[in-house]
Amino acid sequence: xxxxxxxxxxxxxxxxxxxxxxxxxxxxxxxxxxxxxxxxxxxxxxxxxxxxxxxxxxxxxxxxxxxxxxxxxxxxxxxxxxxxxxxxxxxxxxxxxxxxxxxxxxxxxxxxxxxxxxxxxxxxxxxxxxxxxxxxxxxxxxxxxxxxxxxxxxxxxxxxxxxxxxxxxxxxxxxxxxxxxxxxxxxxxxxxxxxxxxxxxxxxxxxxxxxxxxxxxxxxxxxxxxxxxxxxxxxxxxxxxxxxxxxxxxxxxxxxxxxxxxxxxxxxxxxxxxxxxxxxxxxxxxxxxxxxxxxxxxxxxxxxxxxxxxxxxxxxxxxxxxxxxxxxxxxxxxxxxxxxxxxxxxxxxxxxxxxxxxxxxxxxxxxxxxxxxxxxxxxxxxxxxxxxxxxxxxxxxxxxxxxxxxxxxxxxxxxxxxxxxxxxxxxxxxxxxxxxxxxx
Amino acid sequence: xxxxxxxxxxxxxxxxxxxxxxxxxxxxxxxxxxxxxxxxxxxxxxxxxxxxxxxxxxxxxxxxxxxxxxxxxxxxxxxxxxxxxxxxxxxxxxxxxxxxxxxxxxxxxxxxxxxxxxxxxxxxxxxxxxxxxxxxxxxxxxxxxxxxxxxxxxxxxxxxxxxxxxxxxxxxxxxxxxxxxxxxxxxxxxxxxxxxxxxxxxxxxxxxxxxxxxxxxxxxxxxxxxxxxxxxxxxx
Numbered sequence: 001x002x003x004x005x006x007x008x009x010x011x012x013x014x015x016x017x018x019x020x021x022x023x024x025x026x027x028x029x030x031x032x033x034x035x036x037x038x039x040x041x042x043x044x045x046x047x048x049x050x051x052x053x054x055x056x057x058x059x060x061x062x063x064x065x066x067x068x069x070x071x072x073x074x075x076x077x078x079x080x081x082x083x084x085x086x087x088x089x090x091x092x093x094x095x096x097x098x099x100x101x102x103x104x105x106x107x108x109x110x111x112x113x114x115x116x117x118x119x120x121x122x123x124x125x126x127x128x129x130x131x132x133x134x135x136x137x138x139x140x141x142x143x144x145x146x147x148x149x150x151x152x153x154x155x156x157x158x159x160x161x162x163x164x165x166x167x168x169x170x171x172x173x174x175x176x177x178x179x180x181x182x183x184x185x186x187x188x189x190x191x192x193x194x195x196x197x198x199x200x201x202x203x204x205x206x207x208x209x210x211x212x213x214x215x216x217x218x219x220x221x222x223x224x225x226x227x228x229x230x231x232x233x234x235x236x237x238x239x240x241x242x243x244x245x246x247x248x249x250x251x252x253x254x255x256x257x258x259x260x261x262x263x264x265x266x267x268x269x270x271x272x273x274x275x276x277x278x279x280x281x282x283x284x285x286x287x288x289x290x291x292x293x294x295x296x297x298x299x300x301x302x303x304x305x306x307x308x309x310x311x312x313x314x315x316x317x318x319x320x321x322x323x324x325x326x327x328x329x330x331x332x333x334x335x336x337x338x339x340x341x342x343x344x345x346x347x348x349x350x351x352x353x354x355x356x357x358x359x360x361x362x363x364x365x366x367x368x369x370x371x372x373x374x375x376x377x378x379x380x381x382x383x384x385x386x387x388x389x390x391x392x393x394x395x396x397x398x399x400x401x402x403x404x405x406x407x408x409x410x411x412x413x414x415x416x417x418x419x420x421x422x423x424x425x426x427x428x429x430x431x432x433x434x435x436x437x438x439x440x
Numbered sequence: 441x442x443x444x445x446x447x448x449x450x451x452x453x454x455x456x457x458x459x460x461x462x463x464x465x466x467x468x469x470x471x472x473x474x475x476x477x478x479x480x481x482x483x484x485x486x487x488x489x490x491x492x493x494x495x496x497x498x499x500x501x502x503x504x505x506x507x508x509x510x511x512x513x514x515x516x517x518x519x520x521x522x523x524x525x526x527x528x529x530x531x532x533x534x535x536x537x538x539x540x541x542x543x544x545x546x547x548x549x550x551x552x553x554x555x556x557x558x559x560x561x562x563x564x565x566x567x568x569x570x571x572x573x574x575x576x577x578x579x580x581x582x583x584x585x586x587x588x589x590x591x592x593x594x595x596x597x598x599x600x601x602x603x604x605x606x607x608x609x610x611x612x613x614x615x616x617x618x619x620x621x622x623x624x625x626x627x628x629x630x631x632x633x634x635x636x637x638x639x640x641x642x643x644x645x646x647x648x649x650x651x652x653x654x655x656x657x658x659x660x661x662x663x664x665x666x667x668x669x670x671x672x673x674x675x676x
Contacts, residue, residue: 190524193524194524194527197482197484197525200484201484201486201504204468204484204485204486205486205502207486208468208486208487208488208502209488211469212488255483258481258482259480259481261481262480262481262482262521263480263481265521265524266517266518266520266521267517269516269517269518269520269521270515270517272517
């Protein structure tokens, strides 16, 4: 009896999540574009619904809501469905849409998308070999196998994105403070842009006029099509068309320059707007609410830097993270202040909430991509680290004997690599920009 | 000798992916664009046009087609950068995708962005119900509405779609052309589309060079109305 009640609760919440995902898709993600393929929307909403349900189940686990056995059942069912969608449906549809876009293969797109999917499965399976996740006890198509592979991909993606985010966040925060863009800078850049456009126009005028005179004289200028056309055009090219190709090359270079200038101008405008916003923010920060948000901004930036630091230490000293910084920090503070405080109890819950917040705020960015499902599965794996020992039992029971330590190490490595490459990338990009501004 | 021809500037506006680049390529080079790719910033092409073709006053002009890429929902910094291309515009071609209703609705925002260049781009949404017809009736810059991907509209739906676009063009006080940019026959010489196109370019040149009062900077429309604008705006 209680099983039925619990199931109906779960199903209602699933339907709610489905509706929410649908609305979110329509209102936020695709506000300005019209989506004609309803399949995409359905798959998105379904994945979203099941992912949220999984999250909900974790919360239920902690708060000990609902019957234990029904929880277990739903957990297993959820996991099966999500894996099914993730490994079978989503890659198939991605392949299908890619193939439909290529005109050549249009007729046999079903066949080719199946082929693409089989290739994907092959590589997906191969992924398991170099990693220590194959446990001899379980069979080939067990849930553990699939989860471990999905987990690896998901953890990698998450680490890549966190690494980039951890570097990008303080960087943008600093750069908008330090860079001072004046109106004169923007005007100068705009003038260069318009000059480049004028140069492009005058060259295109010559080309258009040349084409017109050629057409009037009867030499119809056909674009060389195909391989033989190109060979022919090399040997028998009229002088007019030779001129054209030369000018076309100059035009291509100029157009590339105009694109660069456009992007730089947009960047300057963005900095200028941010600069204004920062001044407003300084006024705003004098208020209580302002100070609160300012503090959050600082806190997040510092947390990012701390994570990079911790990742380095973990790798260098070959340590697997057992407690996360929040717990450690609170322990230290409490001991220092000598307060009688049940650290363990509160820190568990606080760190759990923090991890949840970070995941939810990163979700906003990731909901745009279709790899959301993998993200959720790997989040579950990583949440496990922040959860107290007692709560880990059910997850372990369902997910089997996955090597969790491996995941933490893997995450740290990828995180560090991503963060370092982002630093390098931003440094190079920053170096390029001022040089262009100096040129007359 | 040839470079000293007079010129006019025409903007080509519309959502990403409607086919502006293909259209411009077709108009300027009489060829189908083989490899369309995303336009970053602005790409320009030039069409040589014979004003008043076939008459004693025939004269050749350069028509610059400025294809400005992007979306109406862009960040304000991108909109400010785009605004630099809206200087001294003599005509605007509004392009929408016949298979995508949103792109047609967004044309109102596009035209306002280009015409109100002097106002701060606030991204104010103007929908079908609220927009100010007066604004378009007063507007001195000739507009042309072009619908693309006509070949992807099924025969049975064609009438419904064409009625919708007719209303759209009426709202803008403009002519409309519906075509498929991958098929040059829609603009074949002598077809009604080619005639409309020619008339539009003639009107642009006329307003720029032959009518003193027609020399307007966008954003400061003349209060007096003349030319073909008055009758249509009294429809309501």
